[in-house]
Amino acid sequence: MGLLPEIDADKCVENAREILSQYRRLSRMAGRKLTDIQSPTFDGMPRASSYENRNETKIVNHIDAEMIVDNCQQAMSIIGKNSYWVLYYSYFCEPALTYYQIAKKISYSEESIDYLKRKGLLEFAEAYPNGKLLVYK
Template identity: 30%
Template sequence: MSGLDNQMDSLFPQIDKDKTVENCKHFLGSVFPRMLRISGLTSANYDAMIADLKSPTMDGMPKSPTTLNNADTTIVRRAYAQQIVKRTVEAIGRCNNVGKELLSMRYLDNYTDTMCYMSIGYSRSHYFDHIKPGALLQFADAYLLDDLHIYKSDSNQTQSGL
């Protein structure tokens, strides 16, 4: 193995493709919809920011000190959820044309897998064996907020990029 190969392996360890695909399915199928709800955004208007959060109110009664009050916590959670939504949409946009179309239909427009492969024009088996896994791997590469890859280790164990 050359020095360049060693550098590449240390910077970009081998990915467990099957587990990375499953991790992306979980993220896009469970985490993303929850973050979409928390963010106050919808898939149709993910750019719009909702600013309907209340400011903290004072009632004059002493309270135990906290680092964040409820309004602050809500603001932080909503802002982080909005970042997840924004970065997810950006990552989908960085995929190739087929991946972008598939992931947009499946996870932004809530199409079923059947609707996706029929709309795109692939057979069921080709869709599930090649097209969807390839799109999910592209998404894992393009998503910049967290590392969605699951890596192979030298002892054939896997480790999460998160």
């Protein structure tokens, strides 16, 4: 047994893939201005009481999106160069590039991109703050 517990690479890769596949949407959510939140309106008509504060929900969703986007950017800044570019072209640029397009950009074979992407996703999971994407065996 090593110094650190063994991680389940498949589950870590899946966790990283799940977070990164949401990155564009979360980025748009984080970029939304808080001034877009509307003030409540009163029309004088009785309504059933609602315990949900919609403005609070919007603010919490915005802050959560900002935090995840910041965490993704922090993790990306730590991973290796090849992993960075494969993940960047796969998840961060609009539109996402195909394996063929990525291979041409970084001068690797198309077959290597699948390996590099999996390696990059594992590095990303390890670099994500507080080990939130890591799954141990």
